Amino acid sequence: MPANLSAIAPALLDWYDANARSLPWRAPPGTPAPDPYRVWLSEVMLQQTQVATVRPYFEKFVARWPDFASLAAAEDAELMAAWAGLGYYARARNLLACARAVANEHGGMLPDTEEGLRALPGLGAYTAAAIAAIAFGRRAVVVDANVERVVARLFALPQPLPAGRPAIRTATESITPDARAGDFAQAMMDLGSGICTPRTPRCLLCPVRTECDGFATGHPEAFPRKAPRREKPQRHGTLFWLEHDARVLLVRRPAKGLLGGMRALPTGPWAETPPGMAEAPVDADWQVMGAVAHGFTHFRLSCTVAAATLPAHMPAPDGEWWPIDSLDEAGMPTVFVRAQRLMEGLR
Ligand code: SF4
Numbered sequence: 001m002p003a004n005l006s007a008i009a010p011a012l013l014d015w016y017d018a019n020a021r022s023l024p025w026r027a028p029p030g031t032p033a034p035d036p037y038r039v040w041l042s043e044v045m046l047q048q049t050q051v052a053t054v055r056p057y058f059e060k061f062v063a064r065w066p067d068f069a070s071l072a073a074a075e076d077a078e079l080m081a082a083w084a085g086l087g088y089y090a091r092a093r094n095l096l097a098c099a100r101a102v103a104n105e106h107g108g109m110l111p112d113t114e115e116g117l118r119a120l121p122g123l124g125a126y127t128a129a130a131i132a133a134i135a136f137g138r139r140a141v142v143v144d145a146n147v148e149r150v151v152a153r154l155f156a157l158p159q160p161l162p163a164g165r166p167a168i169r170t171a172t173e174s175i176t177p178d179a180r181a182g183d184f185a186q187a188m189m190d191l192g193s194g195i196c197t198p199r200t201p202r203c204l205l206c207p208v209r210t211e212c213d214g215f216a217t218g219h220p221e222a223f224p225r226k227a228p229r230r231e232k233p234q235r236h237g238t239l240f241w242l243e244h245d246a247r248v249l250l251v252r253r254p255a256k257g258l259l260g261g262m263r264a265l266p267t268g269p270w271a272e273t274p275p276g277m278a279e280a281p282v283d284a285d286w287q288v289m290g291a292v293a294h295g296f297t298h299f300r301l302s303c304t305v306a307a308a309t310l311p312a313h314m315p316a317p318d319g320e321w322w323p324i325d326s327l328d329e330a331g332m333p334t335v336f337v338r339a340q341r342l343m344e345g346l347r
Contacts, residue, residue, distance in 0.1 A: 001155055001171075002211040008154070009177040009184055015207035016187035021194070023051065024058055029183050036110045036135035037067050043127045043134075044095050048088055048297075051193070057086055068110075071096070072103035080261055081331025088297070089259050089333065094122025112136040134182035141173045142185035146192025151175075152224030153196060153214030160225040168224070196220075232295070237270040237303045239292070239339045240280055244310035247321035249281060250330060258296070264336045266319070270301055277306060281317045284308035289346060292338035305339045 017029045025042035027034040045054040065071035083092035098121045111117050117128035129140035148168050155171045195202050203215050214220035242249040255261045268279025277286050286306040293302045322330050327340055
């Protein structure tokens with residue numbers, strides 16, 4: 001454990017005052033807290049997604065839906081299309097459910113405690129703590145992946161992840177100050193993203209180097225220790241590109257389940273063995289055009305892309321016949337956009 005725990009927060013906050021990242025959802029250090037709506041929206045978008053990816057989506061969302069009331073009134077399909085490309089689509093469904101709960105049950109104002117925030121759809125322990133600290137100045141223990149890494153190094157914690165998480169939380173709690181809780185949380189995030197980076201921490205620039213047990217070992221990058229990684233399972237599928245009159249057939253995925261409610265190319269089940277053409281939407285002269293791959297949270301997907309033209313006199317199957325020229329506006333998830341790009345490259 002670092003010898004001087006109480007020195008960590010002041011050193012970090014001084015560093016943050018001079019080096020805070022300027023982000024569209026943030027207030028500068030030491031100034032009044034930002035709009036809770038913006039904090040909430042950014043924290044949901046940032047779950048498992050990089051800042052650079054989130055930034056344009058955040059700008060687009062706040063321009064179109066500037067507060068809980070406007071977002072709560074959005075159509076499901078409209079919001080899902082705007083979210084397309086950000087991934088982890090359950091977040092988008094929860095975002096809408098949460099906006100509606102805040103608008104309808106809380107008078108358009110977020111609850112200002114961790115406990116109240118946790119009761120809302122899609123707000124887990126981390127997000128609730130981050131919002132309570134950043135938007136409402138509450139002392140909260142905010143532990144994301146960046147903070148996990150910084151704290152595991154500061155304390156040179158020997159337990160591997162994920163079993164070591166409770167120890168990381170206890171250690172984080174021991175250095176969290178009562179005042180400026182939001183700035184402290186954001187300072188830890190900035191330190192983790194810019195200085196205490198995963199592979200090559202830039203310790204010589206670090207404001208808490210003199211307190212860091214990981215630095216003292218000479219191998220801070222060895223923390224947090226990791227349990228051996230298990231390979232993600234591989235699944236296979238076929239995406240069907242059915243053309244008719246300069247349009248392509250799109251379907252709406254079932255509301256429940258992976259990519260639920262999203263507009264997509266027809267596809268059969270995603271299974272452990274390649275499925276063939278059995279699930280094609282019509283009996284046609286299907287040609288294999290190539291393959292696309294995508295990594296989901298729990299499995300990797302590899303899909304054959306098969307294309308055909310709707311045979312003359314065959315009734316059109318159910319779905320939307322979307323103009324190929326404006327397919328970018330359909331709001332399809334990434335794996336289907338990859339199939340679209342493959343087909344565009346073959347034209
Ligand atoms: Fe991370 Fe190095 Fe700073 Fe320790 S001294 S917190 S390892 S950057």
